[in-house]
Amino acid sequence: MSDPSREELAEHVGAAPEARDSRDSRDGPASVADVPKESAEFTIRCIDGVYIDGKRDSGKTVLTRHLIRTLPYKFWVLDVIGNLEEFKDRKAYPNVEYYLVNPHDASQVEPIFQKILAEGRRMTDYQKKNGLPIQCGMLVMDEADRYDYFTNVKSDLSDIVNLARNYGIGYIATARRTAAVAKDILANADWLLIFRNVFKRDQKILAEWIDVEPITLRDLDEHEFLIIYHGEAIGRTKLEHPE
Ligand SMILES: Nc1ncnc2c1ncn2[C@@H]1O[C@H](COP(=O)(O)OP(=O)(O)OP(=O)(O)O)[C@@H](O)[C@H]1O
Ligand SMILES: [Mg+2]
Numbered sequence: 001m002s003d004p005s006r007e008e009l010a011e012h013v014g015a016a017p018e019a020r021d022s023r024d025s026r027d028g029p030a031s032v033a034d035v036p037k038e039s040a041e042f043t044i045r046c047i048d049g050v051y052i053d054g055k056r057d058s059g060k061t062v063l064t065r066h067l068i069r070t071l072p073y074k075f076w077v078l079d080v081i082g083n084l085e086e087f088k089d090r091k092a093y094p095n096v097e098y099y100l101v102n103p104h105d106a107s108q109v110e111p112i113f114q115k116i117l118a119e120g121r122r123m124t125d126y127q128k129k130n131g132l133p134i135q136c137g138m139l140v141m142d143e144a145d146r147y148d149y150f151t152n153v154k155s156d157l158s159d160i161v162n163l164a165r166n167y168g169i170g171y172i173a174t175a176r177r178t179a180a181v182a183k184d185i186l187a188n189a190d191w192l193l194i195f196r197n198v199f200k201r202d203q204k205i206l207a208e209w210i211d212v213e214p215i216t217l218r219d220l221d222e223h224e225f226l227i228i229y230h231g232e233a234i235g236r237t238k239l240e241h242p243e
Helices: 006-014 060-070 106-130 157-167 183-187 200-207 214-219
Strands: 049-053 074-079 096-100 137-141 169-175 191-194 224-229 232-238
Touching: 049 060, 049 183, 060 169, 074 106, 106 137, 106 157, 106 169, 157 169, 157 183, 200 214
Parallel strands: 049 169, 049 191, 074 096, 074 137, 137 169
Antiparallel strands: 191 224, 224 232
């Protein structure tokens, strides 16, 4: 699959979610029941940061798989336990570079981050010079809370999540324990997609970024997730049952 054209991107950008919600954004919803059920598709741009949280088996990986399959971008997939193995198949997914990594081992992971940054910089320079459509890709990190080496090592991930949107690169990160996720991932996320979360410590951290009372994250249905865009809950929707 080739990189999407500017027009395709514009289409995705065009369906921005701002206009959807007539609620007064100064008053965040007190409970999940106050957040409107959202059946319409929401639109993620390739330069967006996306963070997906929820308890075990809530649907984080299923949702991630769905996004990779349906968004017309390049993806660099970092898989930890083989849950995203289907994307190894370069014939079926020519737009995906797949890596199975040990998340405790910086020497495995950091070269991949550096490669992504270098590729982004190179492509952007080339495209600017030649007036070509911008390169568009997303880093995918399933189980992002397991990259514990970040606490001791300065990671190039920080450049990806803070700067790489300038090179047309965004990210999708999933985790069960938000408390253990690199803060840069949360701070730069345009979207938080939040499944039911029962851990008080994680709820508290999520509440720093969203306008929903943390305790209500327990009230979501199984496989239902809140859609938070730039800190505001714009809807909730149930994951479609995977085939
Ligand atoms: N709408 C649905 N109804 C019923 N079951 C569903 C629905 N959507 C997803 N599931 C099932 O829920 C499970 C979700 O698993 P998934 O691997 O996505 O969880 P996860 O949040 O990534 O968990 P973990 O924290 O262990 O990585 C799968 O077994 C999937 O088949
Ligand atoms: Mg998972």
